[in-house]
Amino acid sequence: MSVNKDLILLGHGSGGRLSHQLLNELIIPIVSGAVQSAQNDAAILEPVAGRLTFTTDSFVVDPIFFPGGTIGSLAVHGTVNDLAMMGARPLWLSVGLIIEEGFGKTDLKRILEDMRGAADAAGLKIVTGDTKVVPRGKADKIFITTSGIGVIEHDFTIHGANARPGDAVIINGTVGDHGIAVMAAREGLDVGTDVISDSAALNGLVSQIIGACGNALHVLRDPTRGGVATTIKEIAQQSEVSITLREEALPIKTAVRGVCSILGLDPLFVANEGKLLAFVAADAAEAALATIRSHPLGANAAIIGSVEAAPAGRVRMETSIGGMRSVEMLTGEQLPRIC
Amino acid sequence: MSVNKDLILLGHGSGGRLSHQLLNELIIPIVSGAVQSAQNDAAILEPVAGRLTFTTDSFVVDPIFFPGGTIGSLAVHGTVNDLAMMGARPLWLSVGLIIEEGFGKTDLKRILEDMRGAADAAGLKIVTGDTKVVPRGKADKIFITTSGIGVIEHDFTIHGANARPGDAVIINGTVGDHGIAVMAAREGLDVGTDVISDSAALNGLVSQIIGACGNALHVLRDPTRGGVATTIKEIAQQSEVSITLREEALPIKTAVRGVCSILGLDPLFVANEGKLLAFVAADAAEAALATIRSHPLGANAAIIGSVEAAPAGRVRMETSIGGMRSVEMLTGEQLPRIC
Numbered sequence: 001m002s003v004n005k006d007l008i009l010l011g012h013g014s015g016g017r018l019s020h021q022l023l024n025e026l027i028i029p030i031v032s033g034a035v036q037s038a039q040n041d042a043a044i045l046e047p048v049a050g051r052l053t054f055t056t057d058s059f060v061v062d063p064i065f066f067p068g069g070t071i072g073s074l075a076v077h078g079t080v081n082d083l084a085m086m087g088a089r090p091l092w093l094s095v096g097l098i099i100e101e102g103f104g105k106t107d108l109k110r111i112l113e114d115m116r117g118a119a120d121a122a123g124l125k126i127v128t129g130d131t132k133v134v135p136r137g138k139a140d141k142i143f144i145t146t147s148g149i150g151v152i153e154h155d156f157t158i159h160g161a162n163a164r165p166g167d168a169v170i171i172n173g174t175v176g177d178h179g180i181a182v183m184a185a186r187e188g189l190d191v192g193t194d195v196i197s198d199s200a201a202l203n204g205l206v207s208q209i210i211g212a213c214g215n216a217l218h219v220l221r222d223p224t225r226g227g228v229a230t231t232i233k234e235i236a237q238q239s240e241v242s243i244t245l246r247e248e249a250l251p252i253k254t255a256v257r258g259v260c261s262i263l264g265l266d267p268l269f270v271a272n273e274g275k276l277l278a279f280v281a282a283d284a285a286e287a288a289l290a291t292i293r294s295h296p297l298g299a300n301a302a303i304i305g306s307v308e309a310a311p312a313g314r315v316r317m318e319t320s321i322g323g324m325r326s327v328e329m330l331t332g333e334q335l336p337r338i339c
Numbered sequence: 340m341s342v343n344k345d346l347i348l349l350g351h352g353s354g355g356r357l358s359h360q361l362l363n364e365l366i367i368p369i370v371s372g373a374v375q376s377a378q379n380d381a382a383i384l385e386p387v388a389g390r391l392t393f394t395t396d397s398f399v400v401d402p403i404f405f406p407g408g409t410i411g412s413l414a415v416h417g418t419v420n421d422l423a424m425m426g427a428r429p430l431w432l433s434v435g436l437i438i439e440e441g442f443g444k445t446d447l448k449r450i451l452e453d454m455r456g457a458a459d460a461a462g463l464k465i466v467t468g469d470t471k472v473v474p475r476g477k478a479d480k481i482f483i484t485t486s487g488i489g490v491i492e493h494d495f496t497i498h499g500a501n502a503r504p505g506d507a508v509i510i511n512g513t514v515g516d517h518g519i520a521v522m523a524a525r526e527g528l529d530v531g532t533d534v535i536s537d538s539a540a541l542n543g544l545v546s547q548i549i550g551a552c553g554n555a556l557h558v559l560r561d562p563t564r565g566g567v568a569t570t571i572k573e574i575a576q577q578s579e580v581s582i583t584l585r586e587e588a589l590p591i592k593t594a595v596r597g598v599c600s601i602l603g604l605d606p607l608f609v610a611n612e613g614k615l616l617a618f619v620a621a622d623a624a625e626a627a628l629a630t631i632r633s634h635p636l637g638a639n640a641a642i643i644g645s646v647e648a649a650p651a652g653r654v655r656m657e658t659s660i661g662g663m664r665s666v667e668m669l670t671g672e673q674l675p676r677i678c
Contacts, residue, residue, distance in 0.1 A: 092393055
């Protein structure tokens with residue numbers, strides 16, 4: 001096999017014969033198994049009962065392979081989680097690939113297999129896609145944009161504007177794992193095997209939380225870019241409430257804390273890709289915590305804070321030494337290309 | 340205002356404060372008008388009656404501004420047209436932006452305004468989106484991925500596998516305008532004012548064709564990348580029929596023909612972004628043609644070929660001098676980054 005046959009060429013994005021070969025021989029067999037006669041410009045969706053929800057995310061993570069995942073699994077998890085945070089069951093996914101000329105087909109195959117594996121595990125189907133190729137140097141390896149459609153099969157109001165005084169703030173595990181794992185991989189840091197991305201599909205966990213809490217679940221949000229701090233601040237602003245976090249309660253891996261302290265990063269601002277923040281009415285909080293802890297993605301769950309009525313939009317942190325400090329959104333770019 | 344305030348920075352993709360500013364001050368007011376409390380991770384869609392259809396396309400066109408459009412209007416038209424080719428009414432659009440650090444906010448504003456204008460004109464709403472920023476040199480200005488959802492409000496079968504012997508092949512106007520306009524703009528060629536992209540939303544025209552033809556309309560497909568030749572070949576293969584095109588019948592602007600002949604390009608392989616191919620039963624063909632011609636996007640419509648039973652998958656061209664030549668899919672990349 002010549003070198004060229006192993007690489008993505010500009011012609012693979014032409015819409016012509018090479019595009020068809022790539023689609024029929026590599027992409028479709030891996031991601032969807034659709035047959036050629038189904039290759040129209042769009043997918044027709046099966047009817048479902050419930051409100052539909054729709055989201056999109058672009059992924060530009062560097063490096064594309066990192067401890068705990070790849071840009072492929074991340075692109076599925078990210079969009080699945082955006083749907084799950086609406087309390088929806090993810091159903092269908094679209095995939096837009098932008099590939100740099102010269103990218104290896106072996107790497108592409110690995111990424112696509114990861115997408116399929118992540119989609120299968122989360123129970124949704126990849127139903128439509130598009131591939132573009134840009135000349136060498138005009139993109140960095142591969143960018144993936146996924147869009148997802150899910151169905152909301154309950155009548156509860158789960159919404160960023162729905163946090164209420166008295167709510168407990170629960171997180172399903174350790175903070176900052178994804179961002180630090182990607183950053184360490186990018187910089188070639190030797191950080192041991194404990195620093196691994198938490199990239200995961202949260203829809204199964206969400207389904208259990210909804211089942212356990214019902215109306216007592218007020219807000220779900222995944223603290224991705226900008227980290228827990230930015231997400232909590234968003235919710236405080238949307239819901240016009242005050243939120244107090246307790247530093248001691250925040251689960252952080254020792255290795256992650258170590259890397260953060262060496263690099264001068266605050267784990268509260270570091271991206272997560274398999275974490276959710278659940279705001280739950282106080283009287284349901286312990287039951288919710290127990291439910292989350294019983295799930296494989298929630299073993300290290302903790303109640304990390306609580307909601308007060310005022311002042312609207314304020315977030316503060318009760319520090320380990322008993323003080324209070326203000327928490328604001330991430331300013332600037334702490335870690336670029338983290339997802 | 341300092342120079343930095345006019346440019347997109349890495350921090351605008353951080354998910355933190357700069358991201359929120361960009362979203363709230365520039366993106367949301369232009370594309371959707373949503374309020375902050377609606378800013379959840381996904382959009383909730385209104386219920387509709389009919390089968391839903393879902394598609395995605397990534398846009399990497401170079402240059403991003405060209406005669407007849409921008410990457411913004413193109414990204415809306417392309418996805419609208421994929422939905423329209425399924426006989427669907429486009430309803431909702433998602434937008435994923437990948438922006439190179441240092442990109443101008445003025446250019447971004449122009450692109451977003453174009454997206455909003457194109458979406459309004461096509462009657463669909465931009466309901467969700469995402470923005471990533473990559474360091475300078477890691478992408479080329481801006482890439483846009485749009486995904487669309489539409490509703491099919493009829494029971495007709497319009498499908499690439501549905502071409503039937505006897506069908507007339509109709510195109511709604513001149514061939515190759517988009518590809519040549521983009522290529523000329525990229526190369527700085529002086530080709531006069533007649534070479535302009537045909538980028539347009541075809542859903543209004545499709546709605547009229549469906550109304551006029553009903554069950555007599557068998558296939559709709561937009562000949563984008565790979566041009567008319569590649570699209571016709573795809574349909575011949577999917578439907579397992581033979582298709583004969585008539586060279587004399589193909590509408591081609593004189594200026595486009597001129598540029599093609601200078602550059603050694605065959606307009607049959609050049610991308611279109613406002614054209615459709617309609618396969619219509621013979622006895623409905625003249626009525627369909629009249630309907631298309633009465634629409635602003637169909638003034639130069641023509642019947643350019645016909646379908647025979649066999650051999651399956653063959654496409655040939657009856658040349659102006661009376662001969663027959665074989666038509667195959669585009670091989671290689673005739674014009675990279677055309678959409």
